[in-house]
Amino acid sequence: MKKPFIISSAITLSVLLSGCNQDKEKEETKKTQTEQHEHKKEENSTHDHGHGHHMSDADKKVYEGYFDDSEVKDRKLTDWEGSWQSVYPFLKDGTLDEVFEHKAEDQKKTAEEVKSYYTTGYKTDVSHIKIGEKEITFTQNGEKHKGEYEYDDKEILTYEKGNRGVRYIFKRVSGDDKAPKFIQFSDHIIAPERALHFHIYMGDDRAELLKELENWPTYYPDDLSANDVKEEMLAH
Numbered sequence: 001m002k003k004p005f006i007i008s009s010a011i012t013l014s015v016l017l018s019g020c021n022q023d024k025e026k027e028e029t030k031k032t033q034t035e036q037h038e039h040k041k042e043e044n045s046t047h048d049h050g051h052g053h054h055m056s057d058a059d060k061k062v063y064e065g066y067f068d069d070s071e072v073k074d075r076k077l078t079d080w081e082g083s084w085q086s087v088y089p090f091l092k093d094g095t096l097d098e099v100f101e102h103k104a105e106d107q108k109k110t111a112e113e114v115k116s117y118y119t120t121g122y123k124t125d126v127s128h129i130k131i132g133e134k135e136i137t138f139t140q141n142g143e144k145h146k147g148e149y150e151y152d153d154k155e156i157l158t159y160e161k162g163n164r165g166v167r168y169i170f171k172r173v174s175g176d177d178k179a180p181k182f183i184q185f186s187d188h189i190i191a192p193e194r195a196l197h198f199h200i201y202m203g204d205d206r207a208e209l210l211k212e213l214e215n216w217p218t219y220y221p222d223d224l225s226a227n228d229v230k231e232e233m234l235a236h
Contacts, residue, residue: 063188063236065163072156073191075168077131077149080185080195084129084219087229088122091115095226099233124217126202136170138179138202147175149183155210166190167201167210182206186216197221197232 055063062071090096100114107114128139137146149170158164167184180202187198199216201209220229 147179
């Protein structure tokens with residue numbers, strides 16, 4: 001009589017263990033899915049933070065060009081590292097018209113006047129710029145020109161309105177002759193920090209570039225769509 005009882009107990013124990021294992025697998029699966037969900041949220045948050053920049057009052061003051069000389073620090077080329085696209089095509093295809101209309105309201109000008117100003121400012125034949133630790137590749141009229149660049153100091157400029165800007169200058173030390181000998185970054189940042197967009201001045205005469213105030217080709221990350229760029233501009 002005990003033998004059937006032992007077999008029955010073994011079967012019952014097997015069923016119980018099987019049920020426990022299934023519950024454990026479900027818990028592990030649920031845990032994994034939760035972890036994956038949280039990781040995805042974190043990735044999205046990081047991406048959003050990278051492209052959405054909520055400025056403090058101090059940041060806004062610097063962005064508008066009001067700061068002390070002592071706040072200005074040297075920066076490395078890696079602050080602009082990445083792949084960047086010109087916004088000029090978005091101006092030409094009308095994507096940025098809403099931005100100009102918004103600026104026109106603030107400046108009490110017509111949208112056409114504002115667009116004309118930015119057309120001169122954004123105009124460039126360099127569609128993409130890829131920046132590494134030392135090398136920069138320029139895509140100009142479909143051709144790529146590459147150079148190695150070294151930091152060549154910074155210059156603080158004072159504008160007519162009384163606000164100021166900082167140009168971070170890099171000099172080509174090797175590479176293609178068609179790559180600009182000098183580049184000057186201006187991105188409303190005055191100390192080491194990753195750029196979210198930038199204006200750039202490119203040419204072979206360092207001093208003459210510092211005088212250029214009307215043409216400032218502007219670049220945003222390559223992974224942003226035209227609409228993303230528009231929204232970024234409207235946010236500022």
